[in-house]
Amino acid sequence: MNIGLIAHDSKKTLMQNFCIAYRGILSKHNLFATGTTGRLIEEVTNLNIHKYLAGPLGGMQQLGAQIGQNDIDALIFLRDPLSAKPHEPNVNDVVRLCDMHNIPMATNLATAEVIILAIDRGDLDWREMYR
Numbered sequence: 001m002n003i004g005l006i007a008h009d010s011k012k013t014l015m016q017n018f019c020i021a022y023r024g025i026l027s028k029h030n031l032f033a034t035g036t037t038g039r040l041i042e043e044v045t046n047l048n049i050h051k052y053l054a055g056p057l058g059g060m061q062q063l064g065a066q067i068g069q070n071d072i073d074a075l076i077f078l079r080d081p082l083s084a085k086p087h088e089p090n091v092n093d094v095v096r097l098c099d100m101h102n103i104p105m106a107t108n109l110a111t112a113e114v115i116i117l118a119i120d121r122g123d124l125d126w127r128e129m130y131r
């Protein structure tokens, strides 16, 4: 499966810890991330991640384009619920594109865990047929 990973700055440590905890599952899949998120995950795991540009510099659009092509099977997007981002329209567009293609998306840790465990059980294997 192709899994997208994005974290706002205040959630980057949480994303690192999530990826450490679920490294065994994540390592069986193709991982795609915005630049800084991807680099920080690689620093603490030895996961191999395809890194786009930094989110505010175009990385959100790059990952968004992959989502727009229905080529991401699940997105973990740990968002900062407390502060607006200068590139908010790109953030909203990524969410919109996930809804357009029925791509499972987590915006908090609880849902991220549900999705990653579902992937491991094979619950999302139907994605392979609809991609």
Ligand SMILES: O=C(CO)COP(=O)(O)O
Binding pocket: 006, 007, 008, 009, 033, 034, 035, 036, 037, 038, 053, 054, 055, 056, 059, 060, 085, 091
């Ligand atoms: O911009 C982001 C989310 O909106 C994340 O981008 P980075 O991973 O490059 O910080």
